[in-house]
Amino acid sequence: MLSNHLQNGFETAKLVWSQIPNSEEAEHEGVGLLSTSGGSSSVESLDYEVIENYAYREEQAQRGKLYVGYSVVVKWFFALLIGIGTGLAAVFINISVENFAGWKFSLTFSIIQKSYFAGFLVYILINLILVFSSVYIITKFAPAAAGSGIPEIKGYLNGVDIHGILLFRTLIGKIFGSIGSVGGGLALGKEGPLVHTGACIASLLGQGGSTKYHLRYRWLQVFRSDRDRRDLVTCGCAAGVAAAFRAPVGGVLFALEEVTSWWRSQLMWRVFFTSAIVAVVVRSAMGWCKSGKCGHFGSGGFIIWDISDGQEDYSFEELLPMAVIGVIGGLLGALFNQLTLYMTSWRRNYLHKKGNRVKIIEACVISVITSVISFGLPLLRKCSPCPESDLDSGIECPRPPGMYGNYVNFYCSKDKEYNDLATIFFNTQDDAIRNLFSAKTIHEYSAQSLLTFLVMFYTLAVVTFGIAVPAGQFVPGIMIGSTYGRLVGMFVVNFYKKLNIEEGTYALLGAASFLGGSMRMTVSLCVIMVEITNNLKFLPLIMLVLLISKAVGDAFSEGLYEEQAHLRGVPLLESRPKYKMRQMTAKEACGAQKVVSLPRIIKVADVVSILRTNKHNGFPVIDHSRNGERLVIGLVLRSHLLVLLQSKVDFQHSPLPCDTRGGSKPISHSFSEFVKPASSKGLSIDDIHLSSDDMEMYIDLGPFLNPSPYVVPEDMSLSKVYNLFRQLGLRHIFVVPRASRVIGLITRKDLLIEDGEDSTTVELQSTSVRAQRRDKSLLTRNTEAELPLLNGLLVEDHN
């Protein structure tokens, strides 16, 4: 029914399209550039740095299965590399932060033995220098490395390419920036940035290095399809979480629940492997550091707030205060999301428009404020006498100078006193959390100190959120949550007067509740909390608290990452269609938008004027068969058209299809050019200059189109269309008129094809049940064929 030349065109198209990088698989497994007239300044196409080797691809297409095996091996090897790389990056960041912070605190402590004012100045100055270095790196060198990076990665894996987030400079900026910002004592964490770091490492590996810095190797350039790259980035995210929290299972679940939009079980397996590697790398580094080779860095460098020797059991009376913690977490979390949203949007619209200088000043001011508060407030607090010594618990009061531990002696008149506010405020965040979680330290904190800390730190966290440094929200969230959790715990201890209740347990639940109320994660957060506290006993309690806090939070606002993604203009597609879509059809969704179709053989001048006058990213291609019937033969991408225009090698003088011109190979194009060049925003139509002779020539789009994009009939319910688009990760769907006939019906059994077998012998040979069934179906087909009565109704399509 299709004429021969059309068929040939299709054959070529299929062959060629599958060779164009980022095309076929991209189209059905995980991509979606912002199409048509979108494109805010922050949402740009990602610049891939792959140069394709045409001959190599030709070869690989012939090798077939062998190549599949090879690429599987490479994928696993890359998962290994991502694990090692992310693990090492995490170790480096941890060692640096621990050493800077440790040096800072020990210097300050030694100075305040003489003068508190001098110590104060030194403390402020060191923090300022560290924060300045961080914000300087970010503003001058790697602007995309600011913030946590998780919303952007989430967007990338949802199918939105955001310019600059996965560059080599972003990686460098992220690593060094977070050393400065975390070491400088700001109210932010290094965990979100580590996730981004893992993603950057994965993406750079997937590109085979960075072109700009001449760090590219041919043997690494295996991943040409967008899907493979996004899989790698998923691995990188999991590795980041695994490294940040030493929580390998939590990492896998984080990648699954929070980050990815498309998930396949094969990928789970690979992500799992990456996480395991990270765990091994981090553990080795910690073993190596235990001998003191890493300065201040020791077993305390990685987050493990071990509470496995804490509360043994819980009674049912405790469930009510725990539920209260959940509610508080939901409320404070939702409030946090809302406040940070206002902050960030105000910053974007007013403050940060004034240039980098303002950003630097802002970060420095916040650093000074943070230093003043964290040093000054404990000064105002009266010291408490040490509790009666309990030799069993092994907790000294006051702690020996320069060591980690509870009961900081700070601005106290007597030796046997400690300052409870300094214990949490004038400390690294890791140590503060360890103190808040600590068991066997009932009555360490006064309610007044905890409340002061809660209010001040909450405010600092809100204000700090959004400044131009790498910033994670995990650790601040845990700080906030564990503070009010411990407050509730204090109340419970006083009210129930039981001996086996530990305030530290409530602090843990508070931390979980705040994170649940803010980030709205469930399973992954739960597992992360269990892994970082090394205590499985409280799993059901953590679950309970998370359920409540997420439910409460959901009643008010969206999750932190979703809100931030919205704000940054990352158009995330949620997993579920909106209720409104049930009443809409596909045609209505397209609205008044005009479809610009191209003929197969098109004049260059027409291509140029079409590309100039609209911003669509995909164009249907239409051809006529010999009997004059119009047929949609495929989809051509703007980026491919631009490449064709630029290279000019496929221009032809005659308006006839290329495959009719003779037997020679019609594609005189190097496929490498279809990949966007490194570190740029891709070609623009304004970059291309054509002579008037060129403009009069023609292009045959046949070989360069995607011959079978997904289609939907015009009156299909939009929620169905949404599912199709979202589940398969598409960029374009054609809305077409209803078909006039059905050629075939594909059902489950048509898809039960085994590799390497004939399609009729699908089932297992050893079972007679299957054999019987096959006979039956043959019988059925025979009876069908024997019934001429039905001929009028049977629509046979074997033409």
Add this chain to the structure above:
Amino acid sequence: MLSNHLQNGFETAKLVWSQIPNSEEAEHEGVGLLSTSGGSSSVESLDYEVIENYAYREEQAQRGKLYVGYSVVVKWFFALLIGIGTGLAAVFINISVENFAGWKFSLTFSIIQKSYFAGFLVYILINLILVFSSVYIITKFAPAAAGSGIPEIKGYLNGVDIHGILLFRTLIGKIFGSIGSVGGGLALGKEGPLVHTGACIASLLGQGGSTKYHLRYRWLQVFRSDRDRRDLVTCGCAAGVAAAFRAPVGGVLFALEEVTSWWRSQLMWRVFFTSAIVAVVVRSAMGWCKSGKCGHFGSGGFIIWDISDGQEDYSFEELLPMAVIGVIGGLLGALFNQLTLYMTSWRRNYLHKKGNRVKIIEACVISVITSVISFGLPLLRKCSPCPESDLDSGIECPRPPGMYGNYVNFYCSKDKEYNDLATIFFNTQDDAIRNLFSAKTIHEYSAQSLLTFLVMFYTLAVVTFGIAVPAGQFVPGIMIGSTYGRLVGMFVVNFYKKLNIEEGTYALLGAASFLGGSMRMTVSLCVIMVEITNNLKFLPLIMLVLLISKAVGDAFSEGLYEEQAHLRGVPLLESRPKYKMRQMTAKEACGAQKVVSLPRIIKVADVVSILRTNKHNGFPVIDHSRNGERLVIGLVLRSHLLVLLQSKVDFQHSPLPCDTRGGSKPISHSFSEFVKPASSKGLSIDDIHLSSDDMEMYIDLGPFLNPSPYVVPEDMSLSKVYNLFRQLGLRHIFVVPRASRVIGLITRKDLLIEDGEDSTTVELQSTSVRAQRRDKSLLTRNTEAELPLLNGLLVEDHN
């Protein structure tokens, strides 16, 4: 372009189709009956027991969003009920098994003080009675409750309805059958059956009870769509695992990784809640039982093989033997899968065809053999002297009679001796595993005993697999794995001569490796192992071992559940298309199969003859618009046609569409009838008797069809079609010719519609970035409209 009467027909169809149960949502979110000429005896349609209330549905359609809110509440309430129900079922099974087994062992031990032979006979007899009761229940009452049930549930959630697996009688059979089979000491576990139990509870709740047993309540009948039921069953699976292992996170991951085929993040959240409820229920029951109210059942009743006081650390030298354990696990696991496959297929084809009597005899013979081996082999074993008493460890040797513990004194000549083979063989499986995992018991077992046990138990597990009782493979797998793991551990202890190595750690790794090699789960198994041993320290090691064993196993065969599903004729669609499909088109997949299309107004006689002469489950419906154009207007299901034929109320005399006959409501049909009746295989064409007058009448299919099934163009690559089918959970895809034009192009931005807002104000109002972008897009559209030059190329579709 469509004529008016067609359009009206569509409107009606859309309205009505959305009211037919199991239709629209089923079609795009999680269903797939075995279509067309399939249907082996074991694969039948599931019988739902829902009777629809038409007026109620009408009302709910009008209530709209309110109804959505209501159904969300009910879904959560059901998740709660599933959690409680599964938790209670698990507690009941555990109490029963523990009491039967405890009573059996204490009776036997008290008798063997006098006569070993009498004890032997009593032991055999009790086991025989228990196993007989189990196999009798299964064969006579609930045949679908045999086996583990996981492959069937997996098939159900993949979209295959298997007759009888989710009935009330299956639930009862599963619960009481597994008490008998596990209490009777066979080489099988109660964990798989508990997963099936959870699924049954969920499914029965989703149906609003069982019609057959008059246990139905109107207010429970909210879940009419297949998708909702499958979601509930997913919750039930997770609840089953959570209850079986007291591993709530493991349950969530098991449901995610192993069981479901479609997964949405909203579902994860609900599954998580169900698991948390189970954890609370089980914990409460255990607290209640600790006071001794449950007989032999105490804290030991639920699987927790606590090894948290075991090995503290591991050195890198140990990684090699651990890798060896992984390899052994992969090999033995793959062998186990292969052997059980042969066994099961032989049973199905020869043994079980001879009827229930043979099944009962078989189970009884295996019970006797198991009893003889587990009692007899320890008799042949020489006792070892007790190790020097170590008061710190708290382990007595020999253990006090009638208690749990290591060092069983069995057929020993002296008091201070124990029989190491009896410690693992003549014991409940839970206690045997606890002993194998136990720390501080180096040199408890001799290599000879462990080898004997390994060979015998492996053989027993293979032979027992597939007999007609409920049977899980988790616990036998852990038994086998921990035996060879402990063997390797013994070697390591002897070779490295380090004090801090525990054989129990190697037993744990062995267990993980065997399960990994057999079931091929990764993340979920890892988490389950961590949760049941209550020790997070070995997580990276378990990951490593699982990676190796799964990789080794995958080299030989498929996973246990996949192979069993294949064998039972459950056509699972894997998540990834076969390599071969890349070279095939949609049209080729349909092959020589004829498409039987129906006209919209069809003669009853034609319907009957079509349904008689083929077994297709779906038929395209074709109509002509007024200008004579043929159009595919939708898909009608066989089951719906059968309902129409049976009820006859929609028959009409004139061959004109029903909506042209007048203003009256054309649908005179109760929608309840479209749901398949309870506990039957649904209607068959042979059940329907029509008079010759009836045969001359017509039916208008317009209101009863699915107006927009998914379509693919004929030459789309089959791997694309596969992804569409699998990801969206479809039953039918129409293969249609290429479209002649494109009406619209749907891209990401077209789908960014917010509920309750106008579609042009999609983005957040507070950010100016968004506002800019919107302006830009408006601009673009304007420039488009101004260019008459392109009119020839623009295909506008506003007709």
